[in-house]
Amino acid sequence: MSIPANPITRRLALPGWSVLRFSLTLVAAALLAAAIVTGVLVVFWIGIPVAVVVLLAIRVWANSQRRVIGEQLGVHIPVPYRPRPKKARIDQQALLLVREAATWRDVAWLAIDATLGFMVNLLYLGVFGIAVYYLVQPLLLVTIFHAGPNPVAVNDFGIYDFDTPAKTLMLVPFALACAAAWWRWGELFLRWYSHLGVLLLGPTAKVLLTERVSELRQARDETAGSAAAELRRIERDLHDGAQARIAALSLTLGMAEELLSQNRPEQAAALVGEARQACSDALEEIRQLVRGIHPPVLADRGLTGALQAMALDHPLPVSVVDRLVDKLPAPLEAAAYFATNEVLTNITKHAEASQVQVVVNRDRNQVVIEVRDDGVGGATFAAGGGLDGVRRRLAAFDGTVQVESPEGGPTVVTMTLPAAAVDTGSAHNAARPNPD
Structure with missing residues (x-):
């Protein structure tokens, strides 16, 4: 689940997320106390396995924080931990955990979240609760808090007692001010704190x-x-x-x-x-x-012409849509050509498709090639398989491959290559009109 993109629904959903973050601060306080006790016990042998358990529990908590903060901000926070040996002794595992920089960054965020995070979410929820409570309090005094001839005193501030519905109407401007502050600055306040978490929970530059x-x-x-x-x-x-x-x-x-x-x-x-x-x-x-x-048609007609020639030779109906007007360098063109050819070969062998579409596009700083088919789906990366070969081929150019292939289809294979390698000064393909 992620926070809605609409500004209004996002602000209305934030109190629920703040409650979740507030509960995580309580867990952080418990883990921080356990970490302090473990630091005392670690001088004895019994403290070593306890330290491993506590540090792994902190990692679980930190991963939940990464997921929650990432969903709130709409970003992905990578897990920075190094792989742990499965058959290492307990003292070796403890030593590896202690020596890893990500562990201490987790502990630092644990201490911050157990203190500052507690106050941040409490303040956010407090302002929201005050705004809601004093806006509906006149109705509450008439219904819930009205008990016989002597109503319950719910607003005894010492100076003045707002104990009737009419008097509580005087607090409505204060409630509206809290509501306006919550609406205007509440989300910015939570996002500021979440960005602080990204700095500590994300991997370092090293x-x-x-x-x-x-x-x-x-x-x-x-x-x-x-x-x-x-x-x-x-x-x-x-x-x-x-x-x-x-x-x-x-x-x-x-x-x-x-x-x-x-x-x-x-x-x-x-x-x-x-x-x-x-x-x-x-x-x-x-x-x-x-x-x-190196296909001669690739050198003569460029990537688009080579893909169109490939489509003509393919046993299935293949349509090519070209939205890339720049000339690609020869090594990049060859990689894109053979990667697309391998994907089309896989479709012929396994997809049971009736038609295929190849779309070549430019997305900001990337060249994107999408191959779509209406086959049976279920395509995955298998060691030594065609898609795995495509991934390894494009990795040499810092490219990536993504596959969306639910059972029953359709299948979309998206190949991405860095556009920094595009030679925009070449006029090889510049004369081709943009279909859009």
């Missing part, structure tokens, strides 16, 4: 940089492995295909030469005809091999 380096290293290794596998495939195709045909062609021509020396021109002519056919077959295999390395 953690993000480490994760980024790890992702780039993995992408580099996968790209190098894919390149090596591609080179082996090309070598195998050349050895088993074109090279074998050329060797057979050489033997055939040698036999024809021998027949000519024996004055048997008819049989030599037949062998020359076979050699010509073998030469044509070898050329076709070489063309197919070159097309698999």
